[in-house]
Amino acid sequence: MRIGEVAAKAGVSVRALRYYEQQGLLHSTRNPGGQRQYPAGAVERVRTIQRLYSAGLPSRTIREILPFADSGEASPELLELLAAERDRLDRQMTDLRDARNRLDDCITEARRQGPHRPCLPAGALNGEEAVQRQAPTPVQ
Amino acid sequence: MRIGEVAAKAGVSVRALRYYEQQGLLHSTRNPGGQRQYPAGAVERVRTIQRLYSAGLPSRTIREILPFADSGEASPELLELLAAERDRLDRQMTDLRDARNRLDDCITEARRQGPHRPCLPAGALNGEEAVQRQAPTPVQ
DNA sequence: CTTGCACCTGACGTCGGCGTCAGGTTTTAG
DNA sequence: CTAAAACCTGACGCCGACGTCAGGTGCAAG
Secondary structure (H helix, E strand, O other): OOOOHHHHHHHHOHHHHHHHHHOOOOEEEOOOOOOOOOOOHHHHHHHHHHHHHHHOOOOHHHHHHHHHHHHOOOOOOHHHHHHHHHHHHHHHHHHHHHHHHHHHHHHHHHHHHOOOOOOOOOOOOOOOOOOOOOOOOOOO | HHHHHHHHHHOOOOHHHHHHOOOOOOOOOOOOOOOOOOOOOOHHHHHHHHHHHHHOOHHHHHHHHHHHHHHOOOHHHHHHHHHHHHHHHHHHHHHHHHHHHHHHHHHHHHHOOOOOOOOOOOOOOOOOOOOOOOOOOOOO
């Protein structure tokens, strides 16, 4: 496959694919004319890269993870890296879930025409003391 | 409180607080000398701002959400915005959970000295066909 | 009063993940 | 064969969330 086809199938821009290659995330061979050639699996690999990016991993972390994804073997250092990233994802998920639930509370509360109980800790604006909202935030 | 104390208590930089003010996220009064004065609740407000940032919201979205957090009232447009952001968070959470589980699979698999089953769809590098991994990804 | 830290306002730098333009080559369709 | 489409390599632009530096002011202590 050539680069345009890969880009279309993976739903990313041609520019992004060249960028991935520059970052060492995606490899290609060249045909006699100098154009990039990709195997079929490249599309799935690009999707994986996209997922990892959208998980907030920087490209250098992805670069360290991907070779392992290829071989299925992990050095102890890589295991540490993976565990650290997994923990980071856990923390971020908790934050996201929390934020989501707060927003969700806001929405349902407001739809119910409920009273004006503030949904997020706002912080006093005019010298008022902070509201002690220790609500039992519904996690999960 | 002055800006340095707020920054220390909220665990952010002084620069960040001034930036938040510039973005309309955090307000302050000024003392006769021109220095910023914050009420006690500002610390909690800054933490909220940080959470929303870490949830991936851009400052203009946060700016639209915070007034609602203050008043507890929501216009229909704001409700739409909140719902959209909530849905975005849902999607991102799904992605994160997926990535996390993949990494977790990798780790436990490797710790078990398991065989070299690739944990992430790698994409063939040398013209090999892509591995059809339709694993029953353990979500949740 | 002076020292010294905290604070002020610009303003420029940075970094990641690309978009985009310029100027040239290769491949494909007719 | 030729035009158009796809591709190539730089290289600069952008945006957001600050870091950082410069040059000046406020404030509390000895």
